[in-house]
Amino acid sequence: MRRLVQIPEALVGLGILAVLVVMALAAPMLFPGDPLAIKGAPLLPPFQEWSLPLGTDRLGRDVLAELFHGARTSLAVGLAAAAAAIAVGAVIGTLAGFAGGILDETLMRITDAFQTVPSFLLALAFVSVVGPSLTVVVIAIALSAWTGPARVARAEVLSIRERDFVAGARVIGMHPLEIALREVLPNALPPVLALSSVIVASAILIEAALSFLGLGDPNRVTWGGMIAEGRTVLRSAPFLSIVPGIALVLTVLGVYLAGEGVVEGTAVRKGLS
Amino acid sequence: MSDFSLTRRSVLSGAAVLLASTALPTIGWAQEPQKGGRLTVAADSEPRNLNPAIVASNGVFFISSKVVEPLAEADYEGKDGLSPRLAVSWEGSEDGKSVTFKLREGVTWHDGKPFTSADVAFSALQIWKPLQNLGRVVFKDLEAVETPDEHIAVFKFAKPTPFQLIRNALPALTSVVPKHIYENGKIEENPANTAPIGTGPFKFAEHKAGQYYRLEKNTAYWGKSEPYLDEIVYQVLPDRSAAANALEAEEIQLAAFSAVPLADLDRISKVPGLKVVTKGYEGLTYQLVVEINHRRKELADVKVRQAIAHAIDRDFVVKTIFLGYAETATGPVPKNDKQFYTADVPAYAFDVAKANALLDEAGYKAGADGKRFKLKLLPAPYFNETRQFGDYLRQALAAIGIDAELVNNDSAAHMKAVYTDHDFDLAVGPPVFRGDPAISTTILAQSGIPDGVPFSNQGGYKSAAIDAIIAKAAETLDAKARTDLYKEFQKKVVEDLPFINVADWTFISVASDKVGNIADNPRWAVSNWSNTWLAQ
Numbered sequence A: 001m002r003r004l005v006q007i008p009e010a011l012v013g014l015g016i017l018a019v020l021v022v023m024a025l026a027a028p029m030l031f032p033g034d035p036l037a038i039k040g041a042p043l044l045p046p047f048q049e050w051s052l053p054l055g056t057d058r059l060g061r062d063v064l065a066e067l068f069h070g071a072r073t074s075l076a077v078g079l080a081a082a083a084a085a086i087a088v089g090a091v092i093g094t095l096a097g098f099a100g101g102i103l104d105e106t107l108m109r110i111t112d113a114f115q116t117v118p119s120f121l122l123a124l125a126f127v128s129v130v131g132p133s134l135t136v137v138v139i140a141i142a143l144s145a146w147t148g149p150a151r152v153a154r155a156e157v158l159s160i161r162e163r164d165f166v167a168g169a170r171v172i173g174m175h176p177l178e179i180a181l182r183e184v185l186p187n188a189l190p191p192v193l194a195l196s197s198v199i200v201a202s203a204i205l206i207e208a209a210l211s212f213l214g215l216g217d218p219n220r221v222t223w224g225g226m227i228a229e230g231r232t233v234l235r236s237a238p239f240l241s242i243v244p245g246i247a248l249v250l251t252v253l254g255v256y257l258a259g260e261g262v263v264e265g266t267a268v269r270k271g272l273s
Numbered sequence B: 001m002s003d004f005s006l007t008r009r010s011v012l013s014g015a016a017v018l019l020a021s022t023a024l025p026t027i028g029w030a031q032e033p034q035k036g037g038r039l040t041v042a043a044d045s046e047p048r049n050l051n052p053a054i055v056a057s058n059g060v061f062f063i064s065s066k067v068v069e070p071l072a073e074a075d076y077e078g079k080d081g082l083s084p085r086l087a088v089s090w091e092g093s094e095d096g097k098s099v100t101f102k103l104r105e106g107v108t109w110h111d112g113k114p115f116t117s118a119d120v121a122f123s124a125l126q127i128w129k130p131l132q133n134l135g136r137v138v139f140k141d142l143e144a145v146e147t148p149d150e151h152i153a154v155f156k157f158a159k160p161t162p163f164q165l166i167r168n169a170l171p172a173l174t175s176v177v178p179k180h181i182y183e184n185g186k187i188e189e190n191p192a193n194t195a196p197i198g199t200g201p202f203k204f205a206e207h208k209a210g211q212y213y214r215l216e217k218n219t220a221y222w223g224k225s226e227p228y229l230d231e232i233v234y235q236v237l238p239d240r241s242a243a244a245n246a247l248e249a250e251e252i253q254l255a256a257f258s259a260v261p262l263a264d265l266d267r268i269s270k271v272p273g274l275k276v277v278t279k280g281y282e283g284l285t286y287q288l289v290v291e292i293n294h295r296r297k298e299l300a301d302v303k304v305r306q307a308i309a310h311a312i313d314r315d316f317v318v319k320t321i322f323l324g325y326a327e328t329a330t331g332p333v334p335k336n337d338k339q340f341y342t343a344d345v346p347a348y349a350f351d352v353a354k355a356n357a358l359l360d361e362a363g364y365k366a367g368a369d370g371k372r373f374k375l376k377l378l379p380a381p382y383f384n385e386t387r388q389f390g391d392y393l394r395q396a397l398a399a400i401g402i403d404a405e406l407v408n409n410d411s412a413a414h415m416k417a418v419y420t421d422h423d424f425d426l427a428v429g430p431p432v433f434r435g436d437p438a439i440s441t442t443i444l445a446q447s448g449i450p451d452g453v454p455f456s457n458q459g460g461y462k463s464a465a466i467d468a469i470i471a472k473a474a475e476t477l478d479a480k481a482r483t484d485l486y487k488e489f490q491k492k493v494v495e496d497l498p499f500i501n502v503a504d505w506t507f508i509s510v511a512s513d514k515v516g517n518i519a520d521n522p523r524w525a526v527s528n529w530s531n532t533w534l535a536q
Helices: A002-006 A008-030 A063-099 A101-116 A119-130 A134-145 A147-160 A164-171 A176-193 A196-212 A223-231 A239-272 B002-022 B024-031 B058-064 B117-131 B163-173 B240-248 B262-268 B302-311 B314-321 B352-361 B384-398 B411-420 B464-474 B479-496
Strands: B038-043 B072-074 B082-084 B087-092 B098-103 B142-149 B152-157 B202-208 B212-217 B231-236 B274-277 B285-292 B373-379 B402-406 B426-429 B499-505 B509-512
Touching: A008 A063, A008 A239, A063 A101, A063 A134, A063 A147, A063 A176, A063 A196, A063 A223, A063 A239, A101 A147, A119 A134, A119 A196, A134 A147, A134 A196, A147 A176, A147 A196, A164 A176, A196 A223, A196 A239, A223 A239, B038 B240, B072 B163, B082 B087, B082 B163, B087 B163, B098 B117, B117 B142, B117 B152, B163 B479, B240 B262, B240 B509, B262 B274, B285 B384, B302 B352, B302 B384, B302 B499, B314 B384, B314 B499, B373 B384, B373 B411, B384 B402, B384 B426, B411 B426, B464 B479
Parallel strands: B038 B231, B373 B402, B373 B426
Antiparallel strands: B072 B082, B087 B098, B098 B152, B142 B152, B202 B212, B212 B231, B274 B509, B285 B426, B285 B499
């Protein structure tokens, strides 16, 4: 952790993420009630009124409140989708790598099949069939993101399963499934987790894109939805699209930098040891 | 970049003013219609079936009304608000069982064959009555069309049918298509549905999917010295902000049907060389309506419906969502209708306290969290405004303790959910008022409509009194008595609120100053544009 702090990218990334997390956690305290409630005159530009520092949107909703609550949605979707994708991917990868044979072939062909479909299209199709809600969006993103972790986990398991401790576990008569999940999987996890920053970042972007296309959960504020709302008045009130756009860029940048930093930090540690 | 073009534009316009001032005596030419030129228009949707006799909808008319003509068109000045097209005169019989049309002579189809009464008879009996979305209602009692002469068509009805209704239905429902093209094979599969053949001032030339439709001048058109334009090109621009940019870049000369977002109008009205036209849509008034599913026990209570009506700030909706380009609605007939509108209906002023009181009275007390009950709200996805109103309504309902959950669907899924599966509590719909309540308005309240009919009463509402008025008006021949019945209908609907009318809106055109004769009838965007011209 101390080394992590010495890497400038990591510092910046973690800083941004910390701000984001604080925003998300503080949103209900700072802006209680429904962030979609109408608070003032419509299309008020930013920095005009102290109570509405970032102005209002087309219906007179507080942009700052929307931004804070949007951070919650973005983070929730990003983390939930990444957690789901990694959990599913790691389990499938471990099973495939550990069992080998037909199960391995079957699972890996399924993974291939999912990988051939562009991830955004898959999410788009899934949401438009099932109907937009936050859970559906998370599932849709996870559906297209689990293949990466599955492949990495499998590759890792292939080398781990030949190790002595696995043979040892076999000798003492552990059930193969237990060996796979309790002995092998935890050891295969670190490289899989390294993928998480990429998945979180792409999940946030996919969620924003879905909301932009009107396939987000309409009962929640999302940054993508805010950009889409602002698009109709792009020429007369550009701040409505720019503000959430900047938030989105910073978030994705923060996640990437932090992830990069973590990878670099661990590499430095390995190099030193 | 935009700064640069703005400066360039202002320099150019400055130069234009200078030029114009030196040429003041000749400025009069701008008023004189000119021949020739290609008018490029923004099209935001791309209908596949272009047969207006089957699909009587504005998206189809926008393109095909230039190719296929109706018997008469709406008019600001004409008698009964009509001007003749393929029919030169029309007369209803005393008993309401026949209407005689005298047809225009010397009209030919685009393939050179003459237009006769047989075409009208064929269109009416084979297409309008059985196949057309609106004709099914209006022409349901049409029994036969007699053609004593090549230029006389006599419509015979099995039951007395008000002449007033037939008259009001002429512009939208009576597009005449050629019998010789359609008589063989299935009408729905005829190739002329995608490449229409008509009598209009323009011939259909081509459609490049995803790019454009092109219409060419019909040199054999019956209108003297018309049309003025050589060509009309509909540039497919599904993205709304693209239309404004294309206008400014002078790639297109006209964006009708509010293709330019309302929020952009203020800015674009200041762009030199462009004009914002709010006229020309009076005959196609859209109504912002809250559709109600009366199967929900809370909503079956008229007090709850009245509470919802009181919770909606109509002025806010007009001012904020429509940016002033709409009228608040008092009932199921829009204020701009001269024949039927009455202001003599109960009013629901914006009054949150009263709405809360009504809900308490109805027995739906607020819980500890301030909420009374939950609802599913489905805003129609067709217009930005219907979606925004959905967002607004959710907030308005929250203010009276009703927790509405928004459900967004695409067009097809929305249609199915609301009009077939009835899987909604409240919906926001945009029905159209088409000049007569019997065409597409009474079905919003009438009971016994089969599942799946869009923009009709699918909320399970049933009122014997309203059904009786609708039935009586359908057979009342005297125009005055019929109008009075519809006034009564408006009153009853607003009293009992089978649905809630919020606002009525028409569309806005943005056009280049070079385009002449626009918006000269109440259905201009969907009329034939034979006298529209372009300054060279």
